[in-house]
Amino acid sequence: MSLIGDIGRRVGLAIDNxxxxxxxxxxxxxxxxxxxxxxxxxxxLRLAARYQPAPRRLPGRRGLxxxxxPA
Numbered sequence: 001m002s003l004i005g006d007i008g009r010r011v012g013l014a015i016d017n018x019x020x021x022x023x024x025x026x027x028x029x030x031x032x033x034x035x036x037x038x039x040x041x042x043x044x045l046r047l048a049a050r051y052q053p054a055p056r057r058l059p060g061r062r063g064l065x066x067x068x069x070p071a
Contacts (some may be wrong), residue, residue, distance in 0.1 A: 029053050 032051050039047040
């Protein structure tokens with residue numbers, strides 16, 4: 001009977017951790033969206049900015065930085 005209880009506790013912890021991680025991710029995304037700066041609207045030119053969250057699993061630090069060729 002103790003084995004079944006141990007399995008139940010572990011499953012409960014796994015579910016709890018999953019729910020907490022999901023909530024933390026939602027909060028972090030909302031905070032990042034709110035940090036976007038307002039863009040100027042010069043004349044008829046319309047500028048836009050958006051927050052695009054990173055994928056759940058990053059391929060390493062290389063995926064965070066992109067090299068932009070000089071103009």
